[in-house]
Amino acid sequence: MSNIESVLVENRVFPPPEAATKGARISGMDAYNALCDEASKDPDGFWSRLARENIVWNKPFTKVLDESNAPFYTWFDDGELNASANCLDKHMGTAAENKDAIIFEADDGAVTRVTYKELLGRVSQFANALKAQGVNKGDRVLIYMPMTVEGVIAMQACARIGATHSVVFGGFSAKALHERIIDAGAVAVVTANFQMRGGKELPLKSIVDEGIAMGGCTTLKSVIVYMRTPTACNMVAGRDTTFAEVLQGQSTDCKPEPVGAEHPLFILYTSGSTGKPKGVQHSTGGYLLWAKLTMDWTFDIKPSDVFWCTADIGWITGHTYVAYGPLAAGCTQVIFEGVPTYPNAGRFWQMIEKHKVTVFYTAPTAIRSLIKAAETDEKVHPKNWDLTSLRILGSVGEPINPEAWMWYHRHVGGERCPIVDTFWQTETGGHMITPLPGATPLVPGSCTLPLPGIMAAIVDEVGHDIPNGSGGMLVVKRPWPSMIRTIWGDPERFKKSYFPEEMGGKLYLAGDGAVRSADRGYFRITGRIDDVLNVSGHRLGTMEIESALVSMTELVAEAAVVGRPDDLTGEAVCAFVVLKRSRPVGDEAKQIANVLRNWVAKEIGPIAKPKDIRFGDNLPKTRSGKIMRRLLRSIAKGEAITQDTSTLENPAILEQLAEKL
Numbered sequence: 001m002s003n004i005e006s007v008l009v010e011n012r013v014f015p016p017p018e019a020a021t022k023g024a025r026i027s028g029m030d031a032y033n034a035l036c037d038e039a040s041k042d043p044d045g046f047w048s049r050l051a052r053e054n055i056v057w058n059k060p061f062t063k064v065l066d067e068s069n070a071p072f073y074t075w076f077d078d079g080e081l082n083a084s085a086n087c088l089d090k091h092m093g094t095a096a097e098n099k100d101a102i103i104f105e106a107d108d109g110a111v112t113r114v115t116y117k118e119l120l121g122r123v124s125q126f127a128n129a130l131k132a133q134g135v136n137k138g139d140r141v142l143i144y145m146p147m148t149v150e151g152v153i154a155m156q157a158c159a160r161i162g163a164t165h166s167v168v169f170g171g172f173s174a175k176a177l178h179e180r181i182i183d184a185g186a187v188a189v190v191t192a193n194f195q196m197r198g199g200k201e202l203p204l205k206s207i208v209d210e211g212i213a214m215g216g217c218t219t220l221k222s223v224i225v226y227m228r229t230p231t232a233c234n235m236v237a238g239r240d241t242t243f244a245e246v247l248q249g250q251s252t253d254c255k256p257e258p259v260g261a262e263h264p265l266f267i268l269y270t271s272g273s274t275g276k277p278k279g280v281q282h283s284t285g286g287y288l289l290w291a292k293l294t295m296d297w298t299f300d301i302k303p304s305d306v307f308w309c310t311a312d313i314g315w316i317t318g319h320t321y322v323a324y325g326p327l328a329a330g331c332t333q334v335i336f337e338g339v340p341t342y343p344n345a346g347r348f349w350q351m352i353e354k355h356k357v358t359v360f361y362t363a364p365t366a367i368r369s370l371i372k373a374a375e376t377d378e379k380v381h382p383k384n385w386d387l388t389s390l391r392i393l394g395s396v397g398e399p400i401n402p403e404a405w406m407w408y409h410r411h412v413g414g415e416r417c418p419i420v421d422t423f424w425q426t427e428t429g430g431h432m433i434t435p436l437p438g439a440t441p442l443v444p445g446s447c448t449l450p451l452p453g454i455m456a457a458i459v460d461e462v463g464h465d466i467p468n469g470s471g472g473m474l475v476v477k478r479p480w481p482s483m484i485r486t487i488w489g490d491p492e493r494f495k496k497s498y499f500p501e502e503m504g505g506k507l508y509l510a511g512d513g514a515v516r517s518a519d520r521g522y523f524r525i526t527g528r529i530d531d532v533l534n535v536s537g538h539r540l541g542t543m544e545i546e547s548a549l550v551s552m553t554e555l556v557a558e559a560a561v562v563g564r565p566d567d568l569t570g571e572a573v574c575a576f577v578v579l580k581r582s583r584p585v586g587d588e589a590k591q592i593a594n595v596l597r598n599w600v601a602k603e604i605g606p607i608a609k610p611k612d613i614r615f616g617d618n619l620p621k622t623r624s625g626k627i628m629r630r631l632l633r634s635i636a637k638g639e640a641i642t643q644d645t646s647t648l649e650n651p652a653i654l655e656q657l658a659e660k661l
């Protein structure tokens with residue numbers, strides 16, 4: 001799997017198979033173009049039609065897009081709705097009522113099924129419990145849960161009472177949790193005693209305790225603990241209660257609280273170019289509309305589908321395509337607690353066969369690691385399972401290299417299933433640029449064309465259009481309903497990060513480089529243009545990792561972090577470190593590198609651990625003292641240095657930094 005292949009021009013084209021076009025919601029390119037025309041000729045009419053058709057409103061909206069306070073755009077502002085009612089109550093009295101909403105497969109393979117009706121009862125009961133714990137409309141609730149039915153219930157219950165949830169991925173550290181509790185001003189934390197992953201019982205509650213013990217969580221009143229395993233955990237009297245305790249005596253009826261369309265449904269923290277994570281704030285109305293619509297458009301979802309998105313609820317993909325989209329669409333979905341390689345790397349294929357999954361949505365990193373596993377062990381190759389239930393495959397989180405695309409197409413999709421390579425971001429709320437399974441001819445490695453209503457373009461530094469065939473910056477020229485509303489508590493940073501003045505202040509800057517093909521105008525994402533890394537589809541800020549490293553004050557003097565291409569994880573974290581003591585070599589260097597790695601895992605989370613660490617007497621800087629990151633990126637890649645190094649104070653360090661441990 002060489003990275004060279006991904007930069008070669010791709011000529012293969014796969015038109016949608018007839019089975020996929022027939023009966024598809026958007027069938028054929030004419031249908032796609034007609035929707036795009038409708039959106040550009042009368043945007044307000046287009047969006048209001050879709051919002052009326054796809055959302056149940058308690059109070060109908062009269063306004064569509066309001067640009068008066070740009071870039072703080074609002075959508076359907078005077079309308080009222082409830083997100084949970086649109087995912088659950090809506091299906092009562094229909095054929096979906098007694099259908100499985102969720103097929104949950106635990107780490108150990110145990111399967112539990114929950115119908116829409118049962119889910120409504122359980123969400124309502126937990127919503128009542130939250131209210132009894134003193135959680136009110138507008139309050140923030142932090143959710144630090146494993147992949148479980150209870151995780152989705154906690155999110156839906158917040159939505160039901162108008163509380164704003166902030167889910168923190170279970171792999172994040174106590175410190176990350178602490179920062180987020182304080183930044184969001186959370187009144188409650190919903191967590192579990194442990195999580196089960198790959199046969200191991202991993203702690204969650206003790207990490208919550210550690211985070212709260214760091215102090216300053218003044219808004220926090222209660223911690224609610226789901227006992228995932230029988231193992232006891234520490235419980236603080238007066239603060240902590242179990243799920244069983246809070247649910248005791250609560251009714252399974254809870255009237256959904258109507259909220260304004262702009263009411264913050266959730267805050268989700270993500271990495272940016274500075275050290276501090278951004279609390280991306282999403283709306284209720286516009287967000288939910290797009291969650292529902294993209295299920296219909298991108299996955300052409302039908303009530304009979306068994307949808308499986310493998311993302312964790314701690315990421316945006318797990319919000320839109322686990323907690324909300326599939327329920328709003330009324331299909332059955334699989335939720336999986338474990339990891340793709342346990343008990344062996346055939347787990348995904350086995351589960352697709354077992355649950356007759358029809359639409360499967362996963363990340364390139366997972367595909368690449370399963371390719372590798374299948375190449376070394378025939379027994380975990382997808383050919384050992386019956387995958388004929390599949391009709392559509394999806395990819396998300398990072399560019400998919402054409403080799404992995406071809407393998408996914410051949411060995412998982414049986415050359416029969418369209419692959420939707422969906423480009424989007426935490427900030428966009430849902431898919432932006434993606435093929436439509438019943439319309440778009442596919443080109444491996446390209447996310448093809450924007451969805452109807454999404455005015456994506458490629459521009460230069462000052463916002464001027466760049467012709468097809470040349471690379472530039474990806475922007476969106478018009479607001480869309482599910483866009484980020486602001487950064488929680490930092491509207492200035494929101495403006496500066498996404499609507500820079502240099503580009504006129506009206507273009508949404510995605511932060512990715514992209515190029516459109518000369519022939520079809522298809523988009524290909526070339527990677528981040530800021531200091532954000534994408535490791536296994538997980539977003540990490542280089543500055544965050546640098547801050548974590550230099551916070552080890554007794555040992556580290558200075559650190560610079562860059563990404564380098566990695567065949568398996570897409571990108572890998574590479575840290576260049578100057579210690580306060582002399583530069584270590586040999587075994588000692590390896591040992592200190594491990595200390596630093598574990599420190600980063602503790603500060604941020606294991607996903608942020610640098611793969612490579614190099615030590616130098618100092619870092620390459622310009623005369624004005626700026627770290628020459630481009631140079632470091634070349635060194636990290638193992639490339640020969642072609643940049644001008646004449647301004648370097650100490651060129652000899654380049655050799656030091658190139659030295660692998």
Ligand code: WT7
Nearest residue numbers: 396397398399421422423424425426512525539
């Ligand atoms: C960044 C957003 C999208 C939800 C999961 C990640 C990269 C995402 C693709 C794709 C190429 C992709 C971009 C983007 N990205 N999907 N299909 N092709 N790149 O959400 O953590 O907010 O990360 O992921 O670089 O900016 P996120």
